[in-house]
């Protein structure tokens with residue numbers, strides 16, 4: 001089969017590999033499209049060490065072509081979307097059956113865009129910070145894959161003020177389509193907010209922005225930390241200060257959740273998938289790339305030059 005490998009020199013190359021066979025609890029998927037996400041940047045940059053050459057790709061949409069022991073044979077032929085730990089940038093990928101969902105009701109391009117980002121956005125709002133009706137929410141990287149979904153889940157949960165932060169005014173115009181009440185460009189944060197504080201803040205940014213976010217939490221507010229787009233520099237925080245101010249810092253790691261509690265992640269993914277299928281939540285596919293252009297696509301994501309969700313056409 002054709003597959004894209006990330007080589008020791010950080011380049012992505014199209015190559016021929018043996019087709020994988022599903023083990024117990026796994027399915028093999030003939031991949032039509034794969035989702036591109038920030039994890040690709042982290043893997044390329046060495047933040048998630050993997051042995052190279054490595055076949056990346058964490059979000060696959062296509063047809064189940066074989067199943068391993070313990071998986072219902074009737075799933076063969078199912079049009080599915082799957083969360084994978086590697087390998088989706090290939091003609092055939094293996095995925096845990098428990099994290100492979102029937103997506104026959106979705107366009108396969110949208111099914112590829114579902115990926116990890118949609119259950120993540122769902123969990124950040126609904127199971128991690130548990131946004132309540134009437135609460136206010138601040139979302140960084142508001143025009144991105146997680147951001148454009150989180151605003152929709154926050155609205156569905158009843159948030160009555162949702163503010164986004166993005167890199168430039170074009171991104172602000174784009175993000176405004178998803179239900180934000182206000183979108184700031186990065187230089188305006190936090191001063192343009194006057195003395196406004198939020199019950200929930202989504203922080204995939206890190207560094208000084210993390211401190212600024214804690215300052216902007218209302219009493220009993222929750223800061224959800226789920227990435228380090230700007231920097232991996234450690235952020236020192238006084239837990240005693242948080243206690244005195246009644247603020248909470250929560251973290252979310254979907255990759256770890258898939259290993260420790262796959263059923264919980266699967267449950268959230270199913271709830272999120274239903275909202276997408278019913279048309280309540282829109283996954284916006286804004287770019288489709290060919291395999292030869294994967295390196296450029298991932299560089300665009302690293303540069304902050306993307307919006308919504310990008311996908312790769314495999315077959």
Ligand SMILES: NC(=O)c1ccc[n+]([C@@H]2O[C@H](COP(=O)([O-])OP(=O)(O)OC[C@H]3O[C@@H](n4cnc5c(N)ncnc54)[C@H](OP(=O)(O)O)[C@@H]3O)[C@@H](O)[C@H]2O)c1
Nearest residue numbers: 037038141144145146166167171204226227252253254304
């Ligand atoms: N913890 C988990 O389980 C989990 C799961 C999935 C994703 N994530 C994390 O969620 C985040 C978003 O992932 P995604 O795939 O949806 O990517 P994305 O939001 O589509 O892309 C990242 C966005 O970050 C913004 N950005 C780039 N450089 C920045 C900087 N220096 N400071 C602030 N913002 C910057 C850019 O938009 P603007 O410049 O317009 O703001 C860019 O579009 C990533 O940190 C990813 O690792 C975590």
